[in-house]
Amino acid sequence: MSAFEGFDFVLFGGTGDLALRKLLPALYRRHREATDAASWRIVAIGRQPMSSQEYRHHAYERCCRHLASCELDNGWQAFAAQLEYLQMDAADSQAYAALAALLPAGDRNRVYYLATAPQLFAGICRHLGDAGLATPRSRVVLEKPLGRDLASATRINENVAKVFSEQQIFRIDHYLGKESVQNLLALRFGNALFEPIWNRSWIRDVQITIAETVGVEGRGDFYDGTGALRDMVQNHMLQLLCIVAMEPPASIQADRVRDEKLKVLQSLRPLSADDVAAKTVRGQYRAGAIGGQPALGYAEEPGVPPSSGTETFVALKAEIDNWRWAGVPFYLRTGKRMQERLAEIVVNFRAAPHAMLSGSLPPVNRLVITLQPKESLRLDLMAKVPGEGMQIQPISLDMSYSSESGRRWDAYERLIMDVVQGRLTLFMRRDELDAAWRWVEPILGQWQRQRPPLRPYHAGTWGPTQSSTLVVRDGNTWHEDS
Incomplete structure (x- = not known):
């Protein structure tokens, strides 16, 4: 330091x-x-x-x-x-x-x-x-x-x-302090390799998942008045979406970066009443098992009313109405008491335009940015199977730091030191916060008016089945189902 x-x-x-x-x-x-x-x-x-x-x-x-x-x-x-x-x-x-x-x-x-x-x-x-x-x-x-x-x-x-x-x-949003998120910026803007394909012509879809195995951890009173959309989507997930989707800023100076994030938030397509019904899924966990141990259902947690209608899971489809991203779905998913603790951004690229080589699996290229439990970057490619013939198989290039590069700073370490030194790049500006609320508020309002079904899911699973349907009807699948 x-x-x-x-x-x-x-x-x-x-x-x-x-x-x-x-x-x-x-x-x-x-x-x-x-x-x-x-x-x-x-x-x-x-x-x-x-x-x-x-x-x-x-x-x-x-x-x-x-x-x-x-x-x-x-x-x-x-x-x-x-x-x-x-x-x-x-x-x-x-x-x-x-x-x-x-x-x-x-x-x-x-x-x-x-x-x-x-x-x-x-x-x-x-x-x-x-x-x-x-x-x-x-x-x-x-x-x-x-x-x-x-x-x-x-x-x-x-x-x-x-x-x-x-x-x-x-x-502060501690997800922006994670090494892998900042490495995504370096990957995009420090290399000529990715920028030409970072658009609707070559990217099929983007998936952002923040899954937790924990429940409300004794904060039932607080969480029941908040819910997953306010707790995770309005801040963490939309900030991650901005990092993926933003245009190259003129410099890494704070306001230049935040100007570009604001443009993304302002370009998010507003969800109409019909869109909220079709493109969002609300869920609440029921009793199940995490790591082989029994887990209470949300309504049985201390401080939570038995008849609570608060969502502990949200999946939604967002779209960005600009030249770079028109037609590319961004799938966001977050929930408590899920199968594993995982935060990741998955960028799925389109298939090769002509399948001239044979393989046991459909050719898939994807970039996987894992934020937790272990930060890493991985690029999935297709390569030839050793031996006779020209059959291909998936391989992965792991671009995570080696242990020899030294101890990685925790997100809060980095962000606290940025505060001390007055560096605002990784912090939200007020107009960003306002734009995020303007996009999320109609969803909250429509949920309150329509009272859409609260989809149950068992603790220890990947959430309601309707979450998979949300993605499958576009011809895509969540990363773990691929």
């Missing part, structure tokens, strides 16, 4: 799951490997009463679960020495005087990471401004979900904008 100035990192929601599972481990890894970390200052804020020493012990116990044994060396002591805990109610304006006392004035980069419920964002920012803590070199990180709809997202953004400029606001 290149050297840079010290910074203050203020973590609201410091006792929450995100802070202890992702953010503190990411900060620790960067601290451990940095050569200039002595001037870092980290303040975790929470409502639970405890001293800084008690918090350090608590953080160590929780972070150990998410760090490799080789990482747990003497580096933790150095990291913990720069970690403070402040008990305060983030909604209490008077409490910010204590925070100001911990953050002496100085011309340093300062990050306020809001790992809290989104309804607290506006109040926290207002109190930071009133306390004189929103300095010119301050940045604020907003976690998703940013609102429930366009109106609520607009209210949050307008209130945050009263304190911080757009250049200081980092709307």
Whole structure:
């Protein structure tokens, strides 16, 4: 990591799951490997009463679960020495005087990471401004979900904008911090090989899947008011779609990249009432088995009403009305309690125009970008079967990094360091967020008015059968069925 100035990192929601599972481990890894970390200052804020020493012990116990044994060396002591805990109610304006006392004035980069419920964002920012803590070199990180709809997202953004400029606001989507997503940009724009075929003439369809084996993990109350479309499609999946479909930006500068992503969102074909019925599938998991262990159905989860109509699975077909992508379907699919934990982007190319060679399988060329559980890039090609004759068979070129290239940064490591250094390229601009909500809102509204069937699927499967039908009727199949 290149050297840079010290910074203050203020973590609201410091006792929450995100802070202890992702953010503190990411900060620790960067601290451990940095050569200039002595001037870092980290303040975790929470409502639970405890001293800084008690918090350090608590953080160590929780972070150990998410760090490799080789990482747990003497580096933790150095990291913990720069970690403070402040008990305060983030909604209490008077409490910010204590925070100001911990953050002496100085011309340093300062990050306020809001790992809290989104309804607290506006109040926290207002109190930071009133306390004189929103300095010119301050940045604020907003976690998703940013609102429930366009109106609520607009209210949050307008209130945050009263304190911080757009250049200081980092709307985070951790999927964009994954190495394989950024490698897709390098693959497209760093090579002359792919650009000539990255269009409707040579690409048959694009599939984006984010599948989770977990259920609601004790967050039934939250999730039941959110659902899969708001939780995953409006942010993560549409951002991944933009990375695949965007035009080459003039440069990697933040606004040039975000301009091109915005054009994709504005080119998404709106779904009419008939389209919502024909091109979307809502599902909810029932009892089943994950990894050989029994799993409850969604309606049996703690905090979930037995009669809940919230979707835990969404599949939909999106289309982009522009010159490059006209006629190419983009299939999006996400769900909880599915067969395996998997996040991938699959680009299926069209078949060769003339089948002059024989093979046991239809010739298929595809690019598979795997985001989790292990990040990789793979290109599927056809090659000759060794021996006599000219029969062909599938082979794969694995373009993932080797272990010799060093430890890969976690997505949160990369994004936190981008915030510290003021790099906005991998973060959503406000107009992107608005455009995503404008496309998703009619689907939500139509679901509410029409009450389409909530398709059941058993935990441990790939979702409702209607999801496969959505793709098959176009003559395509999901990647795992190919």
